[in-house]
Amino acid sequence: MPAHPTPLSRRVAAALFAVLLGMPCPAALAQAGRAPPVLPxxxxxxxxxxxxxxxxxxxxxxxxxxxxxxxxxxxxxxxxxxxxxxxxxxxxxxxxxxxxxxxxxxxxxxxxxxxxxxxxxxxxxxxxxxxxxxxxxxxxxxxxxxxxxxxxxxx
Structure with missing residues (x-):
């Protein structure tokens, strides 16, 4: 495993963390090219x-x-x-x-x-x-x- 996480591994970790919490992670959504959900x-x-x-x-x-x-x-x-x-x-x-x-x-x-x-x-x-x-x-x-x-x- 590299000493510093790669951008892909950071995105995967952020998405995994969001799934574990049961909510979308704004950082993961933004990196995936999608806007985070905002309630009007x-x-x-x-x-x-x-x-x-x-x-x-x-x-x-x-x-x-x-x-x-x-x-x-x-x-x-x-x-x-x-x-x-x-x-x-x-x-x-x-x-x-x-x-x-x-x-x-x-x-x-x-x-x-x-x-x-x-x-x-x-x-x-x-x-x-x-x-x-x-x-x-x-x-x-x-x-x-x-x-x-x-x-x-x-x-």
Missing amino acids: LASEPPPRLAVHPPVPEALARGVIILQFRTENLRTMAVVGPKAAEVSPRLGHLHVTVDQGPPTWAHTSTDPIIIVGLPPGRHKLKLEMADPTHRILGGETVEVTVPGAGGASHGH
């Missing part, structure tokens, strides 16, 4: 947002930590009309506290962390937006920031 954006399922209840230990200290998960939407800091045409779908979250303003863009998959809200009930509106800021759906979470002496939270 219009036929993608709609994005979904799942927000977990606030972390209780942090909420007891007045810190709201919301973990979330998106489906059919890759959360990242990309904006503009060309980015809105990319498949799989790109986007970010718009976060509004107590019907704002302000609203800010959350552009990562890291948890949303909010500090400094006064004790009491608050509404946090999380909206999925495409790179042109068009709203794709969302969820509102109600949270109670405890005063001195206790914690409670809602979802």
Whole structure:
């Protein structure tokens, strides 16, 4: 066997790896002269947002930590009309506290962390937006920031 793999052996290895994973390998398809399959954006399922209840230990200290998960939407800091045409779908979250303003863009998959809200009930509106800021759906979470002496939270 040669010390360095030949182009043919690399293609065979890439194709074999793709078969083992049960999916086409874009590199193998490209080397074979075929374009990798791309799902047209219009036929993608709609994005979904799942927000977990606030972390209780942090909420007891007045810190709201919301973990979330998106489906059919890759959360990242990309904006503009060309980015809105990319498949799989790109986007970010718009976060509004107590019907704002302000609203800010959350552009990562890291948890949303909010500090400094006064004790009491608050509404946090999380909206999925495409790179042109068009709203794709969302969820509102109600949270109670405890005063001195206790914690409670809602979802």
